[in-house]
Amino acid sequence: MKTSSHVEDIPVGAQGDLLHVRNELHSQYLVTAFILIGLLFMLLPGTFLGVWNLLSISEVHDADALPLGWLQAHGQAQIFGWIGSFILGIGFYSLTKMQSGRKFPLVTGWWVWSLWLIGIGLRWWSGITTWHWRVLFPLGAILQCIAFVLFFISVRRHRPRATSYKPEVWMQIVAASTVTFFITLIVNGAFLTHQAWIGASPAVPHLLDQQFVTLAVWGVIVPTIWGFNARWLSIFAGLKKPDGNRLILAYVLSVAGIALTFFQWWMASTIVLLSAAIFSIDALHIWRRPIQPPKLLNIHPSFPFFLRVAYAWLLISCILAVLAVPLDRSGGLWGASRHAITVGFVAGMVFAIGQKILPAFCGMRILWSTRWMFWSLCLLSVGCLLRVSTEPLAYGGLWSPAWKILPLSALIEMTAITLFALNLGATLLQPPAHLRSENKSSLSRGAA
Numbered sequence: 001m002k003t004s005s006h007v008e009d010i011p012v013g014a015q016g017d018l019l020h021v022r023n024e025l026h027s028q029y030l031v032t033a034f035i036l037i038g039l040l041f042m043l044l045p046g047t048f049l050g051v052w053n054l055l056s057i058s059e060v061h062d063a064d065a066l067p068l069g070w071l072q073a074h075g076q077a078q079i080f081g082w083i084g085s086f087i088l089g090i091g092f093y094s095l096t097k098m099q100s101g102r103k104f105p106l107v108t109g110w111w112v113w114s115l116w117l118i119g120i121g122l123r124w125w126s127g128i129t130t131w132h133w134r135v136l137f138p139l140g141a142i143l144q145c146i147a148f149v150l151f152f153i154s155v156r157r158h159r160p161r162a163t164s165y166k167p168e169v170w171m172q173i174v175a176a177s178t179v180t181f182f183i184t185l186i187v188n189g190a191f192l193t194h195q196a197w198i199g200a201s202p203a204v205p206h207l208l209d210q211q212f213v214t215l216a217v218w219g220v221i222v223p224t225i226w227g228f229n230a231r232w233l234s235i236f237a238g239l240k241k242p243d244g245n246r247l248i249l250a251y252v253l254s255v256a257g258i259a260l261t262f263f264q265w266w267m268a269s270t271i272v273l274l275s276a277a278i279f280s281i282d283a284l285h286i287w288r289r290p291i292q293p294p295k296l297l298n299i300h301p302s303f304p305f306f307l308r309v310a311y312a313w314l315l316i317s318c319i320l321a322v323l324a325v326p327l328d329r330s331g332g333l334w335g336a337s338r339h340a341i342t343v344g345f346v347a348g349m350v351f352a353i354g355q356k357i358l359p360a361f362c363g364m365r366i367l368w369s370t371r372w373m374f375w376s377l378c379l380l381s382v383g384c385l386l387r388v389s390t391e392p393l394a395y396g397g398l399w400s401p402a403w404k405i406l407p408l409s410a411l412i413e414m415t416a417i418t419l420f421a422l423n424l425g426a427t428l429l430q431p432p433a434h435l436r437s438e439n440k441s442s443l444s445r446g447a448a
Contacts, residue, residue: 023104030109032362032428034089037117039421045124047417049074051410054348058406061394068203073127075209079198079216080144081120083346086354087181087224088116093361105154112147112154119143123192127202134196135166141189142238148182169244169414173251174227180219187215207264210334214261214326218254218339225349226250226280229336237304240289246283250276267325274318277311286311299356300370306352306377313344313384320388332395336388343413351377351420359427369424375443376419383413 053070075396092109122140126133155178167175191212195204205214230242253276260269280288294304317340324333355373359365367373385408394402 023095026104026106026109026364027095028361028363030106030113031089031093033110033113034085034092035358035362035424035428036081037113038085038089039424041077041085041120042417043125043421046074046082047103047414048129048144049077051414054410055407058394058403061400061403067201068199068206068209069127069130072202072204073210075213075430076127077120077124077364078342079213079221081124083221083350084120085116086350088148088218090361091151091155092176104159108150108154112151115143115147115150119147126284126371128153130202133202136233137192137196137202138189141185141192145182145185145189148185152178152182161365168231169242169247169329170227170230173223173230173247176251177220177223180215180223184212184216184220185376187212211261214269215258217346218276219241219258221346222341223251223254225346226284229284229349232353233284233286233307236295236353237307237366238292239295240285240288240291242285243283246279250279250283253279262315267322268319270321270325274315274322277314277318281311281315284311298359298370300374300377302374303352303356306381307347309381310345310348310352313340313348315342316388317345320392330395330397332392336391336393339384339391340388343380344388347417348377348380348384351416355420355423362428363432365427365430365432368423368430372419372423376416377421379416381414383409383411385409416419427444 049070053074092105092112095104119140119142122136122143126136126140141383191204191208195202226247230244230247233239234241243419253272257269257273257276260266260272290304296303317337320333320340324337328334351373355367355376359367384406390399390402390405390409391401394406
């Protein structure tokens with residue numbers, strides 16, 4: 001005798017609702033796991049190693065005091081371990097919003113999570129210890145590529161069915177940056193494998209590293225931020241809807257700027273990337289008066305201000321890069337430019353937008369502390385200002401006290417990043433908002 005407990009006996013509409021609920025829960029668990037490993041790489045291999053590197057450099061007043069492999073391991077942990085993990089987690093979460101009626105690819109998601117964690121971990125560990133790096137460099141890169149292929153297959157299978165509607169601009173840019181993400185992983189694997197075969201140390205040659213960082217930052221991270229900004233800023237910050245044509249132009253210019261670096265036309269590349277930044281600011285209406293009040297529920301009221309500060313850092317980074325081509329001989333201007341875009345723009349945007357959307361993605365949780373949000377953003381900006389303003393002076397031997405300010409900037413930024421991580425961590429440890437409301441209602445009824 002059959003019982004009504006079988007899924008087949010549930011009405012079709014109820015089955016669809018049940019599938020949606022399960023998909024939502026599975027995606028929340030997975031995006032939380034990706035955020036946690038992102039925070040792990042941001043704090044330990046990323047920030048703490050970066051602070052240690054800068055303290056060591058400042059102590060001997062020599063930018064070449066540390067092995068280049070350590071610096072590159074720090075950069076890989078930041079680009080792939082932190083930002084890359086966030087992108088993959090948000091990508092999997094977005095699958096539940098695609099009306100495909102499919103079961104969430106939970107098993108595949110956890111395979112991606114595991115392979116991504118191991119691949120980045122192997123790359124970072126072998127880069128700083130040199131332990132079996134000739135084997136672990138290619139192995140780590142292969143695992144990252146496999147993880148991304150599994151992720152991409154999941155996205156392709158769960159995309160909405162073809163319609164006559166043209167995808168919105170933000171979707172086009174995010175999709176293009178996703179493809180570039182895979183290209184970046186392939187290029188990274190090629191560089192690392194080549195280094196493992198013929199290189200004398202784990203350090204990739206400086207020129208190749210400079211080209212790779214440009215590809216990763218301007219091909220993946222910056223366009224992804226532009227795409228999500230085009231989707232959310234008109235809602236969250238009350239800005240006018242973006243100009244799609246100008247944003248596409250900004251993206252095309254960023255691709256052109258990347259291509260020019262691989263021809264070693266650095267001046268042309270930096271000017272084109274500066275133009276891309278200007279067009280993106282204009283297209284997103286970042287510095288224009290909002291047309292409606294921003295949505296500030298459960299976040300700090302300074303949110304719109306720090307969004308604008310982040311784009312100021314993007315512009316500053318591009319200007320410093322233009323100046324670095326004819327003037328920089330010690331690496332100070334190039335380093336300041338890279339720091340302005342990775343910390344000032346990328347980290348600043350993640351700190352602002354991330355503390356708005358990530359708690360919602362992880363089960364509609366409420367941010368633990370809006371004050372911590374403010375101080376993490378404030379200290380990040382102060383630390384970045386000190387670093388960017390003094391690094392060219394110190395590295396160029398123009399002002400010796402700058403060497404004492406650099407460690408201070410690193411400690412301030414580390415405090416900011418720690419506050420951000422703790423705030424998100426405490427947020428994820430809280431029960432979802434609806435469970436908190438139910439608990440409060442139960443306590444109120446009990447007291448009555």
